[in-house]
Amino acid sequence: MKFIIFISDTIRQGNFPRLDGFTYSSEHDKYLYSGRELTVGEFNEAAKVVYNPAFRTQGFTLLPQAVGPEIDAQIAKDEAEAAEALAAANKAAEEAQFAIWAENERLAAESAPVVEASAEEAVDPVAETETAEDSPQFRFDGRQIYLGDERIAGLFGDEDQLRVRAEHSELRPAIEAWIQSQPTQ
Numbered sequence: 001m002k003f004i005i006f007i008s009d010t011i012r013q014g015n016f017p018r019l020d021g022f023t024y025s026s027e028h029d030k031y032l033y034s035g036r037e038l039t040v041g042e043f044n045e046a047a048k049v050v051y052n053p054a055f056r057t058q059g060f061t062l063l064p065q066a067v068g069p070e071i072d073a074q075i076a077k078d079e080a081e082a083a084e085a086l087a088a089a090n091k092a093a094e095e096a097q098f099a100i101w102a103e104n105e106r107l108a109a110e111s112a113p114v115v116e117a118s119a120e121e122a123v124d125p126v127a128e129t130e131t132a133e134d135s136p137q138f139r140f141d142g143r144q145i146y147l148g149d150e151r152i153a154g155l156f157g158d159e160d161q162l163r164v165r166a167e168h169s170e171l172r173p174a175i176e177a178w179i180q181s182q183p184t185q
Contacts, residue, residue: 002037004028005046008063021049028067037067094166101156101163105143138178145175155179 007022007030023035033046043064049055050062139146143160145153152168153175155161162179164172 002039002067003043003064004030004037004067005033005043005050005062005064007031008061021046033062090166098151098154098163098165101154102144105154105156138175140182145179147171 004025021033022031024030025032025035033050034042038046047064137147141151143155144151145155147168151165152171153162153164156163162172162176164175
């Protein structure tokens with residue numbers, strides 16, 4: 001990556017900056033420090049000089065700029081890598097949140113009092129996992145909702161709040177309808 005430090009004010013014909021190290025570059029049509037593109041190391045060294053408050057600019061403003069065709073490619077690559085990293089971080093955060101919710105539910109279930117049910121009140125565990133005819137793909141496993149072997153949602157808290165994973169958010173209406181069709185426990 002290369003940089004230039006240039007004088008940003010308009011310079012009229014015959015009026016040129018009398019600053020040490022600045023020469024005109026026809027390639028960039030600007031007065032540049034050292035008259036050419038600078039490497040990162042050269043830019044840092046030049047910055048110590050030209051951005052020093054004691055450096056006399058005679059009223060001109062000095063600005064830096066990255067240049068070169070590789071800059072655009074590098075910026076696009078960096079943006080793509082940042083987007084991938086953000087997506088991965090969001091997925092990991094969601095997985096961690098689901099794990100926390102599941103653990104909280106497990107702990108709440110362990111601490112809940114056990115009530116013995118009579119033979120008439122006993123719930124058939126097979127009937128609990130059967131699904132409605134209109135949505136045979138969903139099933140309960142405890143308070144978690146699965147689509148096949150993949151956990152896609154869960155019921156959390158005392159209010160049985162439905163939380164659907166982001167990648168399955170389009171299934172929320174079908175899941176809600178399926179839950180409503182389930183027999184109450």
